Amino acid sequence: MLTINLFNGLVYGALLIVMCSGLALIYGLRRVVNFAHGSLYMMGAYIGYSISLQSNFWVALVAAPAVMAVFGVLLDRYGFRLLQDRDPLTVVLVTFGLLLVIEDSVQTYWGKSNLSVPVPEALAFSVDLLGTPVPAYRLSVIVIGAAVALGLSLWLRYSKVGLFVRAASTDPVTTSMQGVNTDFLSAGVVGLGTALAGLAGVVAAPFLSLSPSMSADVIIDSFVVVVIGGLGSLAGAFIAALVLGMVQAIGAVYLPDAAVLLPFVFMIAILIWKPSGFAGSRT
Amino acid sequence: MKKSLLGALLALTLGGVVSVLVSSNTLLSLLTQAIIYAVFALGVGVLLKQNGMVSFGHALFFGGASYLIGVLLQMQRIPAEWVIVLALLTITLAAFLIGLVIVRVPGVAFGMLTLAIGQMFFLTASRARGLTGGADGMNIEWPSHLFGVSMSQMLKPASMFLTCWTTLVVVMLLLAWLMSTRFGSLTEAVRDNEERARFIGIRTLLPRAAVYALSALVTGVAGVLSALNTGFVSPESLHWSLSGVALMMVVVGGFKALWGPAAGAVVYFLFKEILGEHATHWMTIFGITLIAVIVFSPTGVAGLFERWVLGKKPSVKVGGH
Numbered sequence: 365m366l367t368i369n370l371f372n373g374l375v376y377g378a379l380l381i382v383m384c385s386g387l388a389l390i391y392g393l394r395r396v397v398n399f400a401h402g403s404l405y406m407m408g409a410y411i412g413y414s415i416s417l418q419s420n421f422w423v424a425l426v427a428a429p430a431v432m433a434v435f436g437v438l439l440d441r442y443g444f445r446l447l448q449d450r451d452p453l454t455v456v457l458v459t460f461g462l463l464l465v466i467e468d469s470v471q472t473y474w475g476k477s478n479l480s481v482p483v484p485e486a487l488a489f490s491v492d493l494l495g496t497p498v499p500a501y502r503l504s505v506i507v508i509g510a511a512v513a514l515g516l517s518l519w520l521r522y523s524k525v526g527l528f529v530r531a532a533s534t535d536p537v538t539t540s541m542q543g544v545n546t547d548f549l550s551a552g553v554v555g556l557g558t559a560l561a562g563l564a565g566v567v568a569a570p571f572l573s574l575s576p577s578m579s580a581d582v583i584i585d586s587f588v589v590v591v592i593g594g595l596g597s598l599a600g601a602f603i604a605a606l607v608l609g610m611v612q613a614i615g616a617v618y619l620p621d622a623a624v625l626l627p628f629v630f631m632i633a634i635l636i637w638k639p640s641g642f643a644g645s646r647t
Numbered sequence: 648m649k650k651s652l653l654g655a656l657l658a659l660t661l662g663g664v665v666s667v668l669v670s671s672n673t674l675l676s677l678l679t680q681a682i683i684y685a686v687f688a689l690g691v692g693v694l695l696k697q698n699g700m701v702s703f704g705h706a707l708f709f710g711g712a713s714y715l716i717g718v719l720l721q722m723q724r725i726p727a728e729w730v731i732v733l734a735l736l737t738i739t740l741a742a743f744l745i746g747l748v749i750v751r752v753p754g755v756a757f758g759m760l761t762l763a764i765g766q767m768f769f770l771t772a773s774r775a776r777g778l779t780g781g782a783d784g785m786n787i788e789w790p791s792h793l794f795g796v797s798m799s800q801m802l803k804p805a806s807m808f809l810t811c812w813t814t815l816v817v818v819m820l821l822l823a824w825l826m827s828t829r830f831g832s833l834t835e836a837v838r839d840n841e842e843r844a845r846f847i848g849i850r851t852l853l854p855r856a857a858v859y860a861l862s863a864l865v866t867g868v869a870g871v872l873s874a875l876n877t878g879f880v881s882p883e884s885l886h887w888s889l890s891g892v893a894l895m896m897v898v899v900g901g902f903k904a905l906w907g908p909a910a911g912a913v914v915y916f917l918f919k920e921i922l923g924e925h926a927t928h929w930m931t932i933f934g935i936t937l938i939a940v941i942v943f944s945p946t947g948v949a950g951l952f953e954r955w956v957l958g959k960k961p962s963v964k965v966g967g968h
Contacts, residue, residue: 397755447942452755453701457898458941460891464934472928580888584766587759621774628767635752635760 367496369613375502377609378509379568383582384589384601385516386560392533392596393553394444395452399459401561402583403466408432408562409569409578410474413481421484421570428566429559436558440551463579471576481569505567512560513602520598529553533596585612588627592634655820662812666805675804677920682811683872685912686818688896690866692908693822695897697831697858699838700750701758703890704765708738708863710884712870714772714779717787717880727790735867742863746856762887769885784881787874801875811872815909818865823905825861834858866893895933899940901947910948 387401398404412428443462447455483501490497520526531539532546540546565578572578589608593600608627615623669675691705715734719725725733749760773782791798800806825831837844837851844851874880883889892915893908900911915933922929944951 397759453758454941454945456755456758457701457894458938460895461934461937461941464895464937465931468928468930468934472931584762584887587762591756591759624770624774625767628763628770631763632760632767635756635763636748 366614367494368498369617370610371493371496371498371502373610373613374606375505375571375609376613377606378506379564380582380585380589380605380609381509381602382512382560382564382567384586384593384605385512385598386557386564387586387590388593388596388598388601389529389553389560390557391590393529393536393550394440394448394455396444396455396459397452397587397595398557399456399583400462400466401557401586402579402581403463403470404432404436404558404561405565405568405582406470406574406576406579407435407466407565409481409565409574410470410479411562412566412569413474413479413574416481421481425563425566429563432562433555433559436555437551439558440554441547444554445547445550467576467579474574476576479574481574483570499571501570505571508563508567512563516598525549525552585627588631591631592627651820651823655816658816659813662809662816666809666812669805672804675808677916679804679808679811679876681912681916682808682815683869683876684893684896684915685909686811686815686869686872687866688893688900688908688912689815689818689822689905690862690864690869691890691893692897692900692902692905693865694859694862695902696905697826697834697838698750698855700855700859701894702761702862703758703887703894704761704763705862705866705893706885706887706889707765707768708742708866709870709873709889709893710772710880710882711741711768712738712867713787713874713880713884714785716871716874717785718778720788720790721785727793731871734871735864738867738870739860739864743856743860746859746863747852750852750855750859761890765885765887765890769882769887772885773882779882782882784879784883787878787880789875789878807876811876814868814872818868819905819909822865826905830854830857895937897947899933899937899947901944901949901951903946904949904953907947907949910952914948 383401383405386404387398390396390398390401408428408431411431412424415424415427439462443458444455447458483499487499487501487504489500491500491503492498493503520530528539528544528549531542532544532549536546585608589604590601592608593602593604611623611626615626665678666675669678687705687709690708691702694700694702694705712734715737716730719730719733720727745764749757749764752760772779775781779785789798793801796806801810833844833849834854834857837849837854841851870884873884896911896915897908898911899914900909901907914936918929918933918936922932926932940947946953
């Protein structure tokens with residue numbers, strides 16, 4: 365019984381890793397707390413649904429994040445870049461308006477009823493994990509989460525573009541003085557962030573059904589993760605995502621009332637005592 | 648001040664006229680709802696205007712006031728008039744204590760903090776079936792008479808409208824008076840440059856917590872009106888999306904002018920009812936309007952009005968540094 369709960373916690377944690385790394389990246393580069401991130405996740409899921417209706421799940425897995433990446437680049441170019449000199453709260457309110465527009469547009473286009481995406485046949489079997497059978501698809505979600513975490517960490521640490529991203533997150537002005545095209549870079553990173561949100565949406569669709577409340581369900585948890593991990597810190601977000609996933613999964617069974625409140629208590633405590641979160645501002 | 652008093656008297660007369668002339672009960676109920684939201688938005692707007700802080704969790708005080716009234720009335724120990732006073736006092740005190748802790752947190756972190764606190768109470772109310780009726784909500788059992796007026800008389804659309812409208816006007820008048828005192832200038836100084844305010848000897852924590860408590864009180868008043876109007880409260884009244892809607896009204900209406908949030912509430916309801924008749928995606932249009940207002944006219948509808956009609960010069964500051 366414990367195994368399956370821990371497992372589900374890992375699955376949700378992996379999903380949060382994919383989502384929140386996008387959120388953390390966008391914050392790191394543009395200093396924007398993207399309230400619309402949950403709706404981007406939802407958009408990715410619904411677009412993935414439509415694509416998988418036309419072809420199959422695997423195409424959707426690649427195409428939907430690609431579409432979201434384009435959307436993200438446009439969002440940065442015509443949204444965040446033009447507003448970068450304004451007060452941060454202004455941009456946050458704009459993302460809030462964006463959240464409304466996206467949520468409503470998705471509802472208008474795809475309707476308000478719950479939609480389901482079937483698990484792809486290639487992964488529709490059970491794997492034996494420590495004596496408990498678990499769905500292979502969920503196991504692959506964990507694999508995807510781990511791959512994203514590892515991939516992003518390696519990319520940021522060892523590649524030249526990753527170095528530019530880290531530099532621009534720390535000090536955009538000096539970085540651009542050194543000759544890095546920070547606007548281009550920001551557009552790319554925001555595109556990557558939205559693509560990650562979209563990927564999380566496509567991946568989540570088979571085991572969490574598509575509903576208009578998707579974005580609201582997940583945005584609060586994402587904020588909790590990013591705040592606890594430290595706004596802008598990827599490693600912190602990874603750890604916090606896993607911890608949150610576990611706390612929720614285990615708590616839901618053993619201590620339902622306390623478990624839901626615990627993440628918030630933690631988040632409040634951190635915001636009051638150390639607004640920069642656990643990992644601080646180090647990437 | 649005299650101008651405000653005159654304006655208030657005019658507004659009250661206008662309200663009286665409307666309540667007599669408008670015979671459509673649906674329209675009156677709709678206007679009443681809009682007014683209640685206007686008071687809610689006013690609370691959020693006060694915080695933004697005087698403190699420069701954005702709260703995503705004010706629904707806590709809105710729903711909280713309604714829930715407090717519901718629970719206290721259920722106990723049937725205290726007369727309803729005192730229940731209202733007690734509920735508002737509790738909300739204000741609680742907000743002051745919360746404010747003492749959280750107003751020190753800067754910028755967006757404050758917003759997220761209010762979000763977290765609000766959601767905590769939402770989740771608690773959704774689960775406490777014994778006390779609050781859980782996710783189903785609870786009925787508010789008003790007695791047959793309130794402040795000497797019979798309930799059935801008070802609940803008539805025209806009188807409900809008049810009660811809410813009068814409350815709105817009185818609250819705005821009181822706020823306008825308060826902001827014209829030294830307290831108002833003091834909090835504005837703290838908002839614009841906290842460090843400098845401290846340098847000239849102002850203790851910044853208490854005024855800011857006081858403004859937070861004040862904004863909670865105004866929002867609580869809206870909660871009381873809502874409890875009267877519908878006789879029911881559910882966890883949705885505590886959800887952050889409701890706070891978000893109020894915030895939107897404040898931004899669209901403009902928070903620099905005191906009447907801005909109320910104007911924003913009117914715009915929101917216009918969109919919802921009139922546009923909503925013809926377009927199911929009115930929220931999209933409202934969202935785009937919100938973005939447009941933020942980008943092009945940060946002082947909102949009220950700011951636009953003041954600039955075009957009254958010819959005032961614009962001066963913008965969200966957050967204030």
